[in-house]
Structure formats: C-alpha cells, structure tokens
Amino acid sequence: MAVPGKLTVGSDGKVRGAATVHYNSPFPCVNGRYGSGAMQGVVMHTIVGNVPAADAVFNNSAKQASAHFAIAQDGMIKQYGPIGKGWIAWAQGTGNATWYSIEHADDGNPANPLTDAQIRASAQLVECLSAFAGFPLQVTDSTSGRGYGVHYMGGAAWGGHTCPDVPPKRVRSLQRPAIITLARAIRAGSPAAPKETAVTTTTAGRRLVMYDDVNVSLLPPGGDAYACYVNGTYANCGAVRAKFPGATILTIAVTSSADADCLDIEPGDATNAVAPGWVKRQQARGVARPVCYTSASNVAALLGVLSSAGIKRGDVRIWSAHYTTEHVCGTGGCTYPRADGTQWTHQSHSRELDQSLLEPGFFGAAPAPVPPPPPPTPDELEDLMPQEQVAATTVGPATVLSWSPGTIAGFAVVTDPTGPVTVSIQELHRKPDTRWVDKGTKKVDPETLWNIDSPDDCAGATVTLVSGTGASVARTWQKT
Numbered sequence: 042m043a044v045p046g047k048l049t050v051g052s053d054g055k056v057r058g059a060a061t062v063h064y065n066s067p068f069p070c071v072n073g074r075y076g077s078g079a080m081q082g083v084v085m086h087t088i089v090g091n092v093p094a095a096d097a098v099f100n101n102s103a104k105q106a107s108a109h110f111a112i113a114q115d116g117m118i119k120q121y122g123p124i125g126k127g128w129i130a131w132a133q134g135t136g137n138a139t140w141y142s143i144e145h146a147d148d149g150n151p152a153n154p155l156t157d158a159q160i161r162a163s164a165q166l167v168e169c170l171s172a173f174a175g176f177p178l179q180v181t182d183s184t185s186g187r188g189y190g191v192h193y194m195g196g197a198a199w200g201g202h203t204c205p206d207v208p209p210k211r212v213r214s215l216q217r218p219a220i221i222t223l224a225r226a227i228r229a230g231s232p233a234a235p236k237e238t239a240v241t242t243t244t245a246g247r248r249l250v251m252y253d254d255v256n257v258s259l260l261p262p263g264g265d266a267y268a269c270y271v272n273g274t275y276a277n278c279g280a281v282r283a284k285f286p287g288a289t290i291l292t293i294a295v296t297s298s299a300d301a302d303c304l305d306i307e308p309g310d311a312t313n314a315v316a317p318g319w320v321k322r323q324q325a326r327g328v329a330r331p332v333c334y335t336s337a338s339n340v341a342a343l344l345g346v347l348s349s350a351g352i353k354r355g356d357v358r359i360w361s362a363h364y365t366t367e368h369v370c371g372t373g374g375c376t377y378p379r380a381d382g383t384q385w386t387h388q389s390h391s392r393e394l395d396q397s398l399l400e401p402g403f404f405g406a407a408p409a410p411v412p413p414p415p416p417p418t419p420d421e422l423e424d425l426m427p428q429e430q431v432a433a434t435t436v437g438p439a440t441v442l443s444w445s446p447g448t449i450a451g452f453a454v455v456t457d458p459t460g461p462v463t464v465s466i467q468e469l470h471r472k473p474d475t476r477w478v479d480k481g482t483k484k485v486d487p488e489t490l491w492n493i494d495s496p497d498d499c500a501g502a503t504v505t506l507v508s509g510t511g512a513s514v515a516r517t518w519q520k521t
Contacts, residue, residue, distance in 0.1 A: 066366055
C-alpha cells in the first residue's frame, strides 16, 4: 500500500490534507459538548451501516451520540466536531473526555474487514491526532493506556459494546497494527499538506471549484470556473466574462428555446420533458456532453426521460443541487444518483453565493463508453430460467432501465468480476402516484438478482455505481 500524505489540524479545528474530507453541517454536530483536556488516544468504532446512518444519528439531538470522525468504505472522511477546541464527542461513555473517536462504515456487517481505503484514511487520522495531542503511535487495549484503542476495551463504563467488530474473530480490531505501521510511515516520510487548504482529490486529479450567482459582484476570484445565465431576468454572461477574462465559463439557459452549455431544469425554468430536444439541439451544434442542472432528487427521473429519447448517460453531464457538505452526488456517502458535479451550498464565503464541486474531467472530452456485458453463460441462463432476458436500455455508471408496468419481474446487477461494488437503486412506481422510490444502497457481488416487489406498479429503475471498481450494468427479465 502506497504511503498517503499527512493530514493537519487547521486553526478552526478542521482536519485538512491529502484526503477527501467533508465537514458536517452544522459544525460541530448537535450532539456533544465542550470541556475536554489532554487526550490519551483515539478509539476505533464501527457504524453498523454507512456514513449516512451516522449522519442521521449524530444530527438528531434525541439520540445523544456522536463521534469526531467517520470513514466511508471508499476512504471519505467525515468530521463532526473540531479538534483542539475542547469539543467532546459522545462516543464511549466515561472515555468521552479523553479519547478521540473514529467510526468506520461496515455496510451493516461488523464482521466486514476495513477496506484498503479505510485503512489509509484511518492511518492518516491516527497519525494526525497523535501528532496534535502527543500520544504515541501504538496499539492499546487498556483505558489507562495511550494510543489506538477499541470501543469494547472500556467494558460497561463505556457502554458494554462489542464494537468495532464481532467476537471472537475481531477482524477490525486486528487491523490496528497495520494502521499503526502505515501511520508511522506517514510520519517518517510523507510531506504535510498546507494547513489551511482543504484538499479534495480523486484518482484522476483535483476536483474543480465553480461559483455562480445572479449578483456578479459576489463572485470571488480564484475559482476554477464560473457559471452565468444567457437569458432570463438575471442574464449576466457579459458581466461575468468581463470580470474574469480568460476564465472557464459555463453558460446556462433557463428555457429550452436558448442555446447554452447547460439547461436549468427546476420549477419556473425548463422541465424534464423539454430536456431531450434541447440536448439533441446542443449536440447538433457541437456541444460536447451538454449539461443538465437539476435537484439531486430529480436526477433519476430526468435520466429516465433522457434514456427514453435515446440519450445515454455518457452523452450528458449532470450538475446536481444537493445542499449539505462539500461533495459530488453519488460519492462520499451521498446516495443520490452519480453526478458529474454538485452545487453543494448556496452560502459560500458566508454570503448568498452558490458553490459547486466538479469532477476533474467535467470540462474534458466525453468518457470512453463502457463496453456492454458479455453474453450470459449457460449457468447464468439456467439461473434465470424460466425467465426471458430483455436488453437494458443503457449501460454505464448510472444504468437507466424502463419498461411497461407489469412486464418486468426483476433485473440482474452485474459488476466487474474483480470484486463487489456498492450501488444505489431507485424504482419508478406508478401507483398510487408516479414517484421514484429509493430502494437503498447495497454492496453487490459480481452478479446479484434484484426482484421487483410490485412489478404491476413499477415502470423503471436506475442502478448507480456508488463505490468500488468496475462498471455497474444491468439486465432485465420477465416471467414467461
């Protein structure tokens, strides 16, 4: 495993560095208090679920529980409270005031070992907290010790939990020596990241920051890109270009009658119904992957409309709006369909200002198409009998399926054979009213059958790759 870079604690108590770090909103979370002193070490916990489950608990004052950090299975770090400000998380009973706490996602099974990405992120946090608080980089199983402990070592005084794993195997507890070894390597050889610069990276490169606002005077310098309106009451592209000459500009049309890089699909502006015609017109005039801006909750429905018109997911860029912590939808614990960029706040720089995070290739060429899945093997056909296979309409990171209600009994989620991936699934129900129903996020093996509970009511589905390697695809079938 390559040695990752160091993390540091900023003057605001937020951890920053060579990792994907998101901060809870509000910060700190509602559960916790101030009054801690010297810290003995850090405690390993498990979520028994994924980061959104931790968010729901830590942001609910009735739950009276929290932690300093959580680490998703893809290595994303979520911070719930400041370091060095005396903030106490409510994580391990009588140990709260003297121990930091790190929750680790386990996808609902504490017997699952930490992923490589979690080991890296955990090592980065332990090294950072050790350097900040002065406790040694070592494993400890005693509440009187110092170093990297576990929740169950505190016994009844710490809540009487078996966390972070299930006895007698103790898979996660036994991964602490590897984490400490990597933490020592980080301390010995990795350069520290700038203390006051939040770094969000992907394997393909740095993500991009884009600003937009109807009031051009509010737009700050230093953005990687800026968005502006070509028509409507707040048309301002001329002013934005004048203020930022030479900058990357994304033009937005608020109605389908105007040409631009992006179509604004929200109440009062364009609709899903007009999106296919607008996208095809922009393609005809040479726009590579026209952008559709819409709320994260509408993305699945929009993709379904585009798919029905023969427009594949890879033919467009999705710019979602999801106001929470800094992220791109479909990654870092967000269960909405995968986007190419997300407008994550409308109060950037402590004022009414929209800020978005974009994937590194947002302004680049279209991605290479994902090859279709191989024909089913005889064993696969036997598994599906007496069902008849029906081809999926699209294949890609967000697979959109559509059918007439009552004709499809289920579909197969197929992944790269190198291992499982995590996907989110939504179904389009027609009764009692038309709506997309979130069926949750789950880890699937190289082939997993998904049966539709109410096929007479279901007219479509989306399967979105959330984490893991390899493309997520699907095949549908109907009963004969």
